Amino acid sequence: MIRGWSAVYYREALILRRRGLKTLASMCVSPLLYLLAFGWAMSGTLDDSPYLRFLVPGLAAMSSMTQSWAIAADINIARFYWRIFDEVQSAPVAPMGYVLGEVLAGMTRGLAAAALTVGLGLAFGVRPWCGPAFWLALALNSFFFASLAVGLAMRIKSHADQAMLTNFVITPMAFLGGTFFPVERLPEWAHTLLLLLPLTHATRAARAAATGATLPPTPFFLLGGAGVAAFVFAVRSVAKARD
Amino acid sequence: MIDLENITKRFVGANALNGVSLRVGAGEIFAYLGPNGAGKTTTIRILTGLCAPDGGRALVGGVDVVAQPTVAKALCGVVSQAVNLDQELTVAENLDIHGRLFGMPPGLRERRARESLERLDVADRADSPVRELSGGYKRRVMIARALMHEPRVLLLDEPTVGLDPAVRRRLWAAIKRIRETGATILLTTHYIEEAEFLADRVAFLDAGRVVALGAPRELMARLGDWAVDALNGEELRTDFFNDRGEAQTFGAGLPGPFSLRRVNLEDVFLRVTGRKLA
Structure with missing residues (x-):
């Protein structure tokens, strides 16, 4: 049922390694700019604590989201431009095997980006407590967004559709998912609305873990549940990705 | 080895295949001829599981490609019309990934990759990045890759399209050599001389229907x-x-x-x- 996942993952890992420093450097651009603009230039405090300490775990969650989601662009290029998806589909690889390989590749990218963001935070003097709960929150976040990316990459018909999805889904979520401000400070209706975003739960869990606060299990269950649903959606999308 | 039974496939506004039935025997080179849009590639895509038929049955080695897709796919090697090699990787890496996709263990992967590349005269380019290869080399690498898992059926979709005559003839020689391994070969083409040189039998496809079927000499002798x-x-x-x-x-x-x-x-x-x- 999952046969072939390692081949799919190996290919993505090989390409990631081939692109090497270029990819790692590109993963740093957004978090670095946000740290400079919001954390440094507009430095201040939030609830008597430096704003940077609030910002870094949120940026790590956001980076894990954007980089896991970025697997969709690679799948698109492989599918529409290089036609490599045809080679995978002609092989005895079940849809679940393909999805698992791609999702793990997306998670690898997401967690690498989060680790780089934490590293950048250290350079800015922030030392978050990155224990298992912190990484579990980011891994579940990456799992959800990588699965969603694979599923939607199979549904869209062109590169333009992909760019539109990013504009309408990922960009608003990056800004509204609690990365830059505490969503609890918004009006009740807006707060409730933003709780529908998986990133909101990832940032809350990662931030609580990073600051040593008491961790409720709810965000982990919500992220895990959403991730499983997105994974099933991805498997179904791959199975239907025939003309 | 390949059985198509009354296959139909409809795309929006048109019938791509309209009741195609044919049988390709083991060890045969079978050419599928027709103008662009006749339904040749659709047939290959159905056999490789890239496209589902709307009606009829397609079998490879007696295995239904819809009911048991992974079993059927393991029996086939596919060379698509478009170059679908990973341009960022080397020739050897492309073949290695193919071997992994087909569940081949490491030692076997290396040996078969070397043998396949030697058979197609491209072993000297194993470490070259694919993007640096010419069109003819890429085609040969694609065929070598398709042969790696020793498929019983080789499906070649316009294998020589866009290549110059000299390169085309080298590929024909390679395809003849592949037949000696006992593989059944189904190739689509719109090059008449390719079908005449390579095929034991040909089928003419027009507007989704088989309009003539037989050995090239037999069909020509009718005229x-x-x-x-x-x-x-x-x-x-x-x-x-x-x-x-x-x-x-x-x-x-x-x-x-x-x-x-x-x-x-x-x-x-x-x-x-x-x-x-x-």
């Missing part, structure tokens, strides 16, 4: 051995003869210039459909 082309007003008229002398005499009796040549498969297609292949 004769010699053809005389001459202009009849604004139309090109072709007459067929069994005897060269008879054809020569006929041509000499025509009011204008004429050309005498051997009958080819294009004549067969023209006779059956009233249209040229390309």
Whole structure:
């Protein structure tokens, strides 16, 4: 049922390694700019604590989201431009095997980006407590967004559709998912609305873990549940990705 | 080895395949000929599980490609019309990933990759990035990759399209050598000379239907051995003869210039459909 996942993952890992420093450097651009603009230039405090300490775990969650989601662009290029998806589909690889390989590749990218963001935070003097709960929150976040990316990459018909999805889904979520401000400070209706975003739960869990606060299990269950649903959606999308 | 039973496939607004039935025997080289849009690639895509038929059954080695897709796929090697190699990787890496996709263990992967590349005369480029290869090399690498897991059926979709004549002939030689391994080969093409040189049997496909089927010589013999082309007003008229002398005499009796040549498969297609292949 999952046969072939390692081949799919190996290919993505090989390409990631081939692109090497270029990819790692590109993963740093957004978090670095946000740290400079919001954390440094507009430095201040939030609830008597430096704003940077609030910002870094949120940026790590956001980076894990954007980089896991970025697997969709690679799948698109492989599918529409290089036609490599045809080679995978002609092989005895079940849809679940393909999805698992791609999702793990997306998670690898997401967690690498989060680790780089934490590293950048250290350079800015922030030392978050990155224990298992912190990484579990980011891994579940990456799992959800990588699965969603694979599923939607199979549904869209062109590169333009992909760019539109990013504009309408990922960009608003990056800004509204609690990365830059505490969503609890918004009006009740807006707060409730933003709780529908998986990133909101990832940032809350990662931030609580990073600051040593008491961790409720709810965000982990919500992220895990959403991730499983997105994974099933991805498997179904791959199975239907025939003309 | 390949059985198509009344296959139909409909895309929006058009029937791509309209009740196609044919059988390709083990060890046979079978050419699937037809103009662009006739349904050749759709047939290959159905056999490889890239496309589901709307009706009928497709079997590879007795395995239904819809009911047991992973079993059927393991029996097939596919060379698609578009170059679908990973351009960022080397030739060897492309083959290695193919071996992994087919569940081959490491030692076997390396050995088969080396053998396949040697068979196609591209072993010297194993460490070259694919993006640095010429079109002909890429085609040969694609065939080598498709052979890595020793498929019982090799599906070649327009394997020589866009290649210069010399490279095309080298590929033909390679395909002939592959047949010696016992593989069944189904190739689509719209190059008449390719089908004549390679195929044991051919099927002509037109507007989603098989309109003629048989050995090239047998199909051509139905028309004769010699053809005389001459202009009849604004139309090109072709007459067929069994005897060269008879054809020569006929041509000499025509009011204008004429050309005498051997009958080819294009004549067969023209006779059956009233249209040229390309």
